[in-house]
Structure formats: C-alpha cells, structure tokens
Amino acid sequence: MRASSADTSAERNAFSLGNLADAGSYHEPLLIDPLDNEALMSGLQRMILIRVVEEKIGDMVSQGVVKCPCHLVIGQEAPAVGVAGYVRKGDRVFGAHRSHGHFLALGGSPHGLLAEVQGKDTGVSRGMGGSMHLIDIPNGLFGTVPIVGATIPIAVGAGIAAKMDGNGDMAVSFFGDGATEEGAFHESMNLASTMKAPVLFVCENNFFSSHLHINLRQPDSSVCRYAEAHRVGWARADGNDLAAVRTATKEAVEAIRAGEGPRFLELVTYRWRGHVGHREDEDVGVKRKDDLAAWKLRDPISRLAVSLEANGALDRQQLKRFWTEAHTVVEEAWAEASHDQYPPAKALLSRVYSGTMARKR
C-alpha cells in the first residue's frame, strides 16, 4: 500500500494517524526536492552516525561495560536530524530520556556522549549525568532529562525568554507520545499558545510508552488533537522520512520565527530496540514482534539512501564511505573515552552550588 508522507489537507484528521500508523504503508523513493539534496546528504551522514553510535552503545550495554540505563534511538533517527536542520544559533533545545539522537543531530561530539555514558569527567555532563542527562549549550542543547514531560514547560519558558530577547530565536521541545499523558504537557501547550511563545513542540510518536501501546493508553492514536484543542498549529509527518520531516519542520519554524506563536509536529516512527537497553523485544507490547520486522523495512536511513541514489545525488561508493567513516569516528571516540578519567571525588559536593551571584549589567 502506498501513502503520502505528509498529510494532505483533505486527510487532515487530528485524531487518527491514518496510514502512517501502518508499518507497511510507506513509499520509496521519498519525494525529494532536488534543491534539498545537499541538506539530505548531510542528514543521511548524520543519521548514519547516530545509528553507529547507538549500536556501539548497545553493544557496550550488552557487554556490561556501559551500566547506566540507555534508551536507544535506533530506528528513530530522522526526527532529530530533520528538526535539527532548522535549529540555528540562539535556539534552545530540550529533550528527554531517549535523546542521544537529539544530541548528535545538533552537532554534539560522539566522544562527549561516549564518555558520558561511561561516567567520565570528559563527558558532556562531566560524568554526573550519564545517558539520561545530556547537555551541550554551544550546540543549543539546554538539557535532556528522564522525568517524562519535565522539559516541556521548561522549553516553554525558554521560548518566553527568546521572545523577550527579541532576536527571533525559538525553543524546541522533543518528547514522546507517553509524555502527552502528563498534565504538564497540556498546561505547557495552553501557556505557550496563550502567550504566543516561540516554541516548536515535537512529539515523536513511536506508539509505545515502555511496554504499553498507545491504544491501551489513549482513546485515539494521534496526539495532534491536543494541539487542535490548544489552538496550536500542527502538522504530522512520516517520522521515518527525512524529507517529509524537513518539509514539515521548515513550515513550522517559519511560522514560529514570523511571530505566530508555537507549532506542534507529530512525527510517526518506531523504536527498534526495547524501551531501555540493547535488546529488541524487551518488555514487549502488543504484537511488537511482527510490527518490528515491518518497521525495519521502513528504515529512515536506507529509504533516504535509495532515494538519493535514484535521483543521482548519491552513489554506492559514497554510501559505503559514509558508513566506514562513521565507524572510524565512533571507534576512535570510544577508545579515547575509555582512557579518560572519572570525575574526582570532590566533584560530588563541589558541583552542587555555584556560590556566585548576578553582576550588574
């Protein structure tokens, strides 16, 4: 069955995911604007990097070398990369527990991440946070945390601050379908809408909150209905189609930067690994085994590669090189991080308070 990646207006239904929910319903090649080839090529490289980093972390989790809980993003690389393509300096991005992809998509260093998951002082959170607490201010990542929904209101505040600054910057809030069940999500949407805060809400709907399918948690499968209720403009796209994610993001970001207030994106995707850890089927939900096989065919990376090959932007050799390069980068970063130092004992108490104060401007 074939379906378009983004909804056409006639199909716009805030309650139902329609075809997008069907694992086998996708098309190749992707609909690509040749003007976007260059961005898609670098997006492809970035998605490959994320995949390779995550596979490395998964292996190290399985060997017991990485011990902190890791929520791998394999299969869900496109939303992070697609949205990051429209994040500029001055924007502030927030994530959640499954945020390795957000970190890397924004340009975060593989070494910083691989050191962090090993608890090293050279990690992005200096070994204090592990996989679930990442930060990278120079690249616009203001924080990712594992309390579900926690960063959504924080992102709204960052949006309000951006509006006060008046530079046309925005805040981005990445969260999952599960987070839409928290009260904080609804308060935040209402607040951002009422205050016309420049916030891009990005829900990666992968159908699951740990072991429970969305059909067991919500009366409808699409979370766009919440945006509708709060009068936040929304769009939905195939979250495994980088071109579609980019198109939807571009429109939303233009509206936000034009001062129209918040926008909401629902990106439909699927995680290949269990909720946490390296295994595929851990805490299985409703017929995940069958769905997983189908969703693997809807791979965001191979679909984009096939499409770029089809329009002549990419050749086999290049693609091979992308993978080899990613592996080299990741292996080198891992080796370096493995030799790095742990934080000193005094770090436990010395990093709690700043002890400093505001200066007069």
Place this chain on the structure above:
Amino acid sequence: MKQTPVTTGYGAAIRDGFEYLLQNHPSVFTIGQGLWSPWYVGNSMTDLDSQFGRERVIDTPVSELGCTGAALGAALCGYRPIVIHPRVDFMLLAVDQIVTQAAKWRSMFGGQVCAPITVRAIINRGGEQGAQHSQSLQSWFAHIPGLRVVMPSTPTDARDLLIASVLSDDPVLYLDDRWLYGLEEELPPIEERNLAQEGPRLTRTGQDLTLVGCSYSAHLCREAAARLSANGIECDVIDIRVLNPLDSTLMIKSAKKTGRVLAVDGDWRSCGMAAEVIASISEAVDPRVMRAAPRRVTLPDAPAPTSSPLERSYYPTVDYIVQRALALVGAQQETFE
C-alpha cells in the same frame, strides 16, 4: 522428619500481601504504571492482573497526578485503592494529591471522613541511574501530619505492613526498596493488624550502642551490629518501620541504656530522618546520661551521581557504619561541653 523451611523473598512477600488483600477485600484495587509488565515492579506484582483481572489491577497512562487523585477519589467512595509508583521520583508529580489533599482531608473536614488510600512507591537506586532516578525522600513525607509513612525492612514486614497500610483508614505512604528484594525468610501466617498499633521494633539487643535506621538502612544496621559483635561491641538495633507518626519511646529507652546513638538513614542529612531520631532522643534524655554525642550516617548532601566511583562512595555501607560505630564507642571522653 524435619521439614525444610520455605523461605520467601521480599518482593514475593509483597506480592503475597497484594494477593491476600485482593482475595479477601473486594474494595481493594491497584492502579499505577507497569502493572501489566513483567519487569516494571520487580517480582512484587507478577501476574496479579491475570489472577484478579485488569479491572482491579490497572496499568495506566503516564499520568501520576491523575492516577493518584483518582485513587483518592475512589477511597472517599468506599474503595481501598493502592496506587503504585515504580519510583519515588515519578511520584513527585503527584505530591499535591498526597500531601495537600489526602493527608489533609480528614482533619480539615472536622475528622468526619476518612481517605484510606495507600500510595506505594519504590526506591530504586544505584546502577548509575543518577539524580532523577535515585531519590527516597522519606524524611520529606514523614514531615507531613496526616500521612502515615511506612518502610518495611524484612519480607514479613513487607507483606504485613502492606496489608496493615491498606486496611488503615488513613492515607499511607508505603515505601519499599529494591535493594531489599534479595532478603529471604520464612513467613508466619498472615494476621490483619492495625497500623496505628505498629511502630519501631527492637531487633537486636546490646548495651554499648544504639543503632537506629529504617528500610535498607535498618538492614545495614543489623549487618553492622553482627560485625561489631564479633569485635566485642553489642548494639541495640531499632528498625523504625513506621516513620510517621513517629513513636520515639523505644529509641529513648535504648539511648538511656547505651548512652550512645548512631542514626543511619539512606536519605539526605539536612532536616532528615536521622536528624529527627537524634532530636527526639536529645529532647528526652538527660545529656549527662549520654556517653558520647549522637552521630548520624546519611547520604552526602548532593544529588546522586552516575559515575561509578562517585556512586560507590555515595551510599552508606556496612563498612562505613562499623567504622563510625567504632569511632563513637571509642570516643568515651567526648562530651557536650
């Protein structure tokens, strides 16, 4: 022929408590995240959903506040719900319903109504999980009048205090610690008890030092006391069991006998449970009776780190308690001047 005793682990004992309650009290139901998952709440609720049906064992959306408030509402209408929060940290989204609603409900309406809700939250720390997945916060909740706070340290208590919590007509916060799930013992037959009659318990006697702790810390105290005994130092060990309202009779009596107190708590130091123990004793015991200033062993006042070397030194251990106890017993001449 002597039968080999059948022992039950801490998690399985909790499950026994749930099974007993669901079997014998039709007004009981449970609601919370992970109740249909094989792993979320350890082995403490395995297959209860298939045994008692998903109407009474309810897995939920990610909505801690809504589920806790809904349980309170059902409690006001004749049910005895048990809300499950697989981690203390997640429960914090529901603090208004626990602290400002449930705990106040009876008193602010003139003592005419009851709010028999049990909130069970699991302390699940270690494993490099870090700051947002490691809190226990019993001291915070023990601060709240109207909220009974229960922390079992043995499999028998895990089962029996759960039952007592649910049968209590008052709101109860029941905290169990995953680090205790390895404990096993032979369980006596179930007896329904009034939680209002339960309190701290003396689990070992000695004349040199009083060790006081709750939950996993009580377990550490017992282990430390065994080690100290091998060194010729005999301890009273008090397992607090019910933190709020706190009955300090036993600890006061013990402090008068030993003249030395070491309060151990797996929570932070400032305004913590260990401070409350020492304050309760200090108010009631003539300082001249004390042979040394009371001491406490707690977490350092910092969020939990992930990095393994920092994490290893973060949590109190038996070794550390033994070391502090030896110092305390050696410090005979230390006085209050």
